[in-house]
Amino acid sequence: MSSARPVTMGSALNTALRDSLRDDDDVLVFGEDVGTLGGVFRITDGLAANFGEDRCFDTPLAEAGIVGFAIGMCLTGFRPVVEMQFDAFAYPAFEQITSHVAKMRNRTSGRVGLPMVIRVPYAGGIGGVEHHCDSSEGYYAHTPGLKVVTPSDAADAYSLLREAIDDPDPVIFMEPKALYWSKQEIELPSRQPAFGKAVVRRKGTDVTLVTYGPSVPMALKAAEAAADEGWSVEVVDLRTIVPFDDETVVESVRRTGRCIVVSEAQGFAGVSGEVAARVSERCFHSLQAPVLRVSGLEIPYPAPMLEKIHLPGVERVLDAISRLQWDDQPDLTFAGGAV
Amino acid sequence: METTAHAATESLLPSAHPVQLLDPTGAEVPQTGTARDYAMPSAARLRAVWHAMVIGRRFDIQATALTKQGRLAVYPSSRGQEACQVGATLAIRPTDWMFPTYRESMALVTRGIDPVEVLSLLRGDSHCGYDPIATHTAAQCTPLSTQLVHAAGAAYGEKRRGRDSVALAFIGDGATSEGDFHEALNFAAVFESPTIFFVQNNKYAISVPLSKQTKAPSLAYKGIGYGVPAEQVDGNDPAAVLAVMDVALEHARSGKGPFLIEAHTYRLDAHTNADDATRYRSSDEVTAWLDRDPIARVEAWLKARGELNDDIVAATNAEAEARASELRDRMNAEPTVEPMSLFDNVFAEPTAQLEEARAMVQAELEAEATA
Ligand SMILES: Cc1ncc(C[n+]2csc(CCOP(=O)(O)OP(=O)(O)O)c2C)c(N)n1
Numbered sequence: 001m002s003s004a005r006p007v008t009m010g011s012a013l014n015t016a017l018r019d020s021l022r023d024d025d026d027v028l029v030f031g032e033d034v035g036t037l038g039g040v041f042r043i044t045d046g047l048a049a050n051f052g053e054d055r056c057f058d059t060p061l062a063e064a065g066i067v068g069f070a071i072g073m074c075l076t077g078f079r080p081v082v083e084m085q086f087d088a089f090a091y092p093a094f095e096q097i098t099s100h101v102a103k104m105r106n107r108t109s110g111r112v113g114l115p116m117v118i119r120v121p122y123a124g125g126i127g128g129v130e131h132h133c134d135s136s137e138g139y140y141a142h143t144p145g146l147k148v149v150t151p152s153d154a155a156d157a158y159s160l161l162r163e164a165i166d167d168p169d170p171v172i173f174m175e176p177k178a179l180y181w182s183k184q185e186i187e188l189p190s191r192q193p194a195f196g197k198a199v200v201r202r203k204g205t206d207v208t209l210v211t212y213g214p215s216v217p218m219a220l221k222a223a224e225a226a227a228d229e230g231w232s233v234e235v236v237d238l239r240t241i242v243p244f245d246d247e248t249v250v251e252s253v254r255r256t257g258r259c260i261v262v263s264e265a266q267g268f269a270g271v272s273g274e275v276a277a278r279v280s281e282r283c284f285h286s287l288q289a290p291v292l293r294v295s296g297l298e299i300p301y302p303a304p305m306l307e308k309i310h311l312p313g314v315e316r317v318l319d320a321i322s323r324l325q326w327d328d329q330p331d332l333t334f335a336g337g338a339v
Numbered sequence: 340m341e342t343t344a345h346a347a348t349e350s351l352l353p354s355a356h357p358v359q360l361l362d363p364t365g366a367e368v369p370q371t372g373t374a375r376d377y378a379m380p381s382a383a384r385l386r387a388v389w390h391a392m393v394i395g396r397r398f399d400i401q402a403t404a405l406t407k408q409g410r411l412a413v414y415p416s417s418r419g420q421e422a423c424q425v426g427a428t429l430a431i432r433p434t435d436w437m438f439p440t441y442r443e444s445m446a447l448v449t450r451g452i453d454p455v456e457v458l459s460l461l462r463g464d465s466h467c468g469y470d471p472i473a474t475h476t477a478a479q480c481t482p483l484s485t486q487l488v489h490a491a492g493a494a495y496g497e498k499r500r501g502r503d504s505v506a507l508a509f510i511g512d513g514a515t516s517e518g519d520f521h522e523a524l525n526f527a528a529v530f531e532s533p534t535i536f537f538v539q540n541n542k543y544a545i546s547v548p549l550s551k552q553t554k555a556p557s558l559a560y561k562g563i564g565y566g567v568p569a570e571q572v573d574g575n576d577p578a579a580v581l582a583v584m585d586v587a588l589e590h591a592r593s594g595k596g597p598f599l600i601e602a603h604t605y606r607l608d609a610h611t612n613a614d615d616a617t618r619y620r621s622s623d624e625v626t627a628w629l630d631r632d633p634i635a636r637v638e639a640w641l642k643a644r645g646e647l648n649d650d651i652v653a654a655t656n657a658e659a660e661a662r663a664s665e666l667r668d669r670m671n672a673e674p675t676v677e678p679m680s681l682f683d684n685v686f687a688e689p690t691a692q693l694e695e696a697r698a699m700v701q702a703e704l705e706a707e708a709t710a
Binding site: 054059060062065067068069070071072073074075076077078092096099100103104105107108109111112113115142144145147167168169174196241243244246247259 | 364436465466467468471472473477478485487488489490491492493494495497499500507517518522523524526529530672680683684685686687690691692
């Protein structure tokens, strides 16, 4: 038995791919640069060398081709795990994903399932140039038939990816690339709660931050900072956006009475709006303040030197917490004076 | 270097003119100057193709009639394209895959799929009435060209499994402009995936003529850039379609990778029953193509050889009529649709959100029933 050691999210993902390739001959990994190079983020490092180019291979540079080809391979019983190099470069495959990947089980009355995983390194915070930092989870989550998964730590990254590969349905596996190098003391293999189970990352009694993926570490930092100011903040990590865990979210918000949804994605018409709506519908009588969102700005992802302004940070979360209607605070007070 | 590239290109090029084995009168055309050797199919195969074309055409006419009776929401006819749909289909094996578009209803019927199951997409009771795995036939595809990449993947999957099955993917002339057409040819070529890309160049994409679709002298030339050998064929000549398919299948099955076929044909009816073709083409044009009828052509050849007589023709027409009438009767029965099935096939296991929606609809239906 090996004991816990520091593991990055990137190497946890690599281990998950390795273990899946080892356990199931039908699992294949393919995409752009995933073979010899091991992927631009090295998530597929060593897979081609260890398992052979039959199991992990480079394809032509064509995202619709990669996804469509994977659909065909599913028909003959394979379980492809394909890599989209960056979030915005998955858009050429959008047609295949929405028209076929998401719909095939339904189109064929349940006769054709597509057990494929589409890995999408997404979101920002790494100083990437344009088209390398989009938060595209909303597009996928809006499409019935796709599971949408986004881990926030190494243990979840391993566990959720293994589950995604075993899943009979297509899974859009969103990898927060800013967290690839984040470390956690864990022992692999390990299994975490299953798809559709949110996890309370920090206990609190005053307000619930509902968040996922790249924003989880920031939300935890914000909770820490809020604690210094006397607020007890609970942090819920969704882990899977589809399926969605109403139960954990509702249980938490009913207890705390306040809710802020924190996401790096722009807020308008997105996942954070969906969460806010669900919370409002289910927790109305427990809510002591409107559900707020702290999200990215409603702008195309900015140039690297400006991304700090775009990304929601601890300050914006603390500000949102202070804007919730607290008992000791007359509710219509602004910094500029009473209204 | 240059000469090597030229030599390699030679082997990919289609014939200068569409391959034709039978002219419109049913006379044999001597085979000179074609890029490859094409052999006249046996009389037995041509008789089978003729039979299936007669059945297929009657089915197609019946399906169009069903739109007028409100039994089908819409129907894209393939009347006039019988040699392509029937010829290509009869050339493959049951273990080969087929990737059809909305227009391939006649091909699916020829494949042996129950015509009512074929029409369920267009009737509107299901997105796909048959079992794609059991029939080795993908669901009919409406987004253009997207199925071609699936075909390349499925054929590669077969190859990886060590089987010699191929994938036959149909596509129209207009859809060759879509990006997925190029990605599919390229993927199939790079992975030496045994895929036959069968372009039915019926001259129009809804209203847009080929001249506004491409500047390529022949759609078959599109194979060269990907290293995919190609051929153009008279798509109204069933003998030529079979012969070219045979060569393409031999190429694919023997591990040499994909093959592209451009079949020159014509869509005699409008794009669908909902389209008005008089807005974009002349009746003279249509009439000229009526003289190139694929059924009459092979019928003349078979009769000249004593392989077919008026009795058999009459019997086959009667059979086609009987099948059409049976189809009409079956289509007149209201299809049963199960509302709760809406939630069954979104995921293998429904999510909590789906269960909630299911409960809501269930309650609505129960309230309706007791009201
Ligand atoms: C991606 C996409 N764009 C547009 C359409 C609408 N549409 C349906 S059929 C068609 C024309 C297709 O023409 P062609 O490929 O020549 O095939 P044909 O219908 O003539 O067999 C168009 C534009 C579609 N189905 N899919």
